[in-house]
Amino acid sequence: MAVVELIPTARPPEPHRRTKEAIRAAAPPESPQNLPRGHVSDEVVAQIRHMAQTTTITDVGRNTGVSHHTLRKIASEHRFEYKPFDPSPGLACVKAARIDPVADALNVLRIKEARDRGLSRKAAKDVIGISSTLMERLLKDFAIDYPLHRIHRK
The missing domain is CATH 1.10.10 (Arc Repressor Mutant, subunit A)
Structure with a gap:
């Protein structure tokens, strides 16, 4: 004779009890100060x-x-x-080391000569062979008065 073993059946889960006390216990405690967001x-x-x-x-x-x-x-x-x-804190040191005072002095003389000849700033920088950035730096550093030649159209 074969013996059949009975397996106990699982009980259905108990209903959830969402009482006010259980909800209060699960909620985070209130802070003693009601501070606004971002305080x-x-x-x-x-x-x-x-x-x-x-x-x-x-x-x-x-x-x-x-x-x-x-x-x-x-x-x-x-x-x-x-x-x-400051995106480049070390750039000032590098820039100061790259400036050649002898070349600057020669370029200043050339700029003044071009100004006296009546050339525009663009023509002067093209004749001398320097960049516009270098031209602007020399005009500012050596306080050279080089007026802009503008064409005023009506």
């Missing part, structure tokens, strides 16, 4: 103000975790500014 404490504002003197707004945001928009709002409300972003 930053005074300690964090003091830290941001201190960091703003030496770092950019992007670096302050990375270090504090405060959004860019909130940082701008804090700066306007508390009247301070962040250090401006």
